[in-house]
Amino acid sequence: MTGAPDVDFTVIGGGIVGLATAHALLKRNAGTVRVLEKEQAVAQHQSTHNSGVLHAGLQYTPGSAKARLARTGIRRMTEFCLHHGIAHEICGKLVVASRSEELPRLDAMLERGRSNGLEGLRRLSGAEAQEIEPHVRCAAAILVPEEGIADYGAVCRVLEREIGAAGGEVVCGAEVRSLHRAKNRWQVVTTGGDFGSRVLVNCAGLHSDRIVTLAGGRTPVRIVPFRGEYHRLRPDREHLVRHLVYPLPEPGFPFLGVHFTRRVGGGVDAGPNAVLAFAREGYHLTTLDVRDMADAVTFPGLWRFTARHRRMVTRELAQSVSRRRFVAALQRLVPEVRAEDLVSGGAGVRAQAVLPSGDFVHDFLWVEGPGAVHAVNAPSPAATASLAIGEEIAARAIGRLT
Numbered sequence: 280m281t282g283a284p285d286v287d288f289t290v291i292g293g294g295i296v297g298l299a300t301a302h303a304l305l306k307r308n309a310g311t312v313r314v315l316e317k318e319q320a321v322a323q324h325q326s327t328h329n330s331g332v333l334h335a336g337l338q339y340t341p342g343s344a345k346a347r348l349a350r351t352g353i354r355r356m357t358e359f360c361l362h363h364g365i366a367h368e369i370c371g372k373l374v375v376a377s378r379s380e381e382l383p384r385l386d387a388m389l390e391r392g393r394s395n396g397l398e399g400l401r402r403l404s405g406a407e408a409q410e411i412e413p414h415v416r417c418a419a420a421i422l423v424p425e426e427g428i429a430d431y432g433a434v435c436r437v438l439e440r441e442i443g444a445a446g447g448e449v450v451c452g453a454e455v456r457s458l459h460r461a462k463n464r465w466q467v468v469t470t471g472g473d474f475g476s477r478v479l480v481n482c483a484g485l486h487s488d489r490i491v492t493l494a495g496g497r498t499p500v501r502i503v504p505f506r507g508e509y510h511r512l513r514p515d516r517e518h519l520v521r522h523l524v525y526p527l528p529e530p531g532f533p534f535l536g537v538h539f540t541r542r543v544g545g546g547v548d549a550g551p552n553a554v555l556a557f558a559r560e561g562y563h564l565t566t567l568d569v570r571d572m573a574d575a576v577t578f579p580g581l582w583r584f585t586a587r588h589r590r591m592v593t594r595e596l597a598q599s600v601s602r603r604r605f606v607a608a609l610q611r612l613v614p615e616v617r618a619e620d621l622v623s624g625g626a627g628v629r630a631q632a633v634l635p636s637g638d639f640v641h642d643f644l645w646v647e648g649p650g651a652v653h654a655v656n657a658p659s660p661a662a663t664a665s666l667a668i669g670e671e672i673a674a675r676a677i678g679r680l681t
Contacts, residue, residue, distance in 0.1 A: 285475035286311040288676055289467055290482055291455055291490055293321035295431055296657050297482030298438040299669030305445040309677050312447040317454035322435035325484050328627035330540045334660035335425040341394040344643045350396050352664025360429055363437045366543040369427035372523035375417040377611045381527050382419055389421050399424040414519045414613050430543045431662045458493045463681045478679045481653035485559040485630040496648045498655050500632040500640055501578045504559045507551030509624035516620040520547045524612050537608045548624055549609055552598040562626045583637025632656035652676045
């Protein structure tokens with residue numbers, strides 16, 4: 280592709296956020312658009328290695344970008360799935376307080392969800408929760424009727440098709456090697472050729488911080504990869520879970536805890552735990568990338584986070600290596616689950632932005648520079664909110680045209 284014509288916007292990353300951004304730019308008739316994806320097909324990483332849940336924004340801080348974009352995003356995504364015939368289901372979710380001492384936190388989460396504009400929220404007693412999920416045992420629960428599941432891989436394929444139909448271009452097999460800006464033009468050197476662009480849009484997910492550096496910018500965070508490992512209920516035990524069943528998140532810990540998730544293609548996933556991955560694309564325990572590991576273990580923020588959350592980190596590691604401990608965590612939600620009910624499932628890797636202080640960046644984080652917009656942190660609910668996020672990034676990118 281050396282010698283390809285320059286475009287107005289180059290989007291680095293063919294995941295769901297990058298595709299949604301390109302789609303939004305083309306819908307606005309903002310200019311010519313090209314997406315560069317390092318893999319041989321789009322959506323090979325976080326976009327399809329996730330729970331498939333449509334998140335409504337129950338637990339997000341009111342007023343945050345997450346809360347705002349989740350509310351807009353779930354409605355946009357549901358409409359998109361309906362319009363294009365993409366598999367999805369609004370099956371609802373139960374958030375469970377297993378013990379009576381958790382009830383004040385459950386009530387606080389209920390109020391947070393209402394502040395975020397969620398509709399139809401209900402606080403259920405333990406008996407009322409069992410009417411919806413007969414095998415769940417809890418002190419109380421919140422019913423979130425708007426939440427569901429979707430086939431995000433199919434969403435990405437439709438977005439890729441619509442980008443092409445609108446005159447955009449998606450180039451796969453084009454891993455970015457270097458970036459150089461001169462006279463209001465970016466030269467983008469990739470494994471698939473050299474490209475020119477007026478504006479650079481970084482939606483590289485697991486590698487977003489590295490793209491910032493290649494572009495000559497600085498970011499206050501490091502991307503640290505955490506692998507989420509799933510199991511799956513055997514088909515004859517799927518009746519134990521009818522909806523989505525989540526625990527009440529623990530205060531101060533950034534992960535949601537193991538939960539049960541229905542899949543649009545059938546089946547019920549159980550998990551994930553959260554452990555440090557040995558590679559940014561480390562979907563298997565044995566996958567090791569020396570550079571990725573060096574980036575993580577030499578970063579002071581990781582060690583400060585680990586020291587601050589030592590008990591929870593130890594618990595997650597124990598659940599990763601011990602089937603008995605993993606099952607015990609699931610039994611806090613559904614006591615009838617047994618070790619023999621589970622088979623190995625897949626895994627995902629969360630690109631988590633971490634500050635040197637050890638604090639996680641919980642909200643979306645954009646970094647802007649001359650002719651560039653970088654989506655440095657786009658954690659869950661990025662898939663749900665991708666269409667809304669894409670519109671926000673597109674607006675920022677248009678503002679960078681010179």
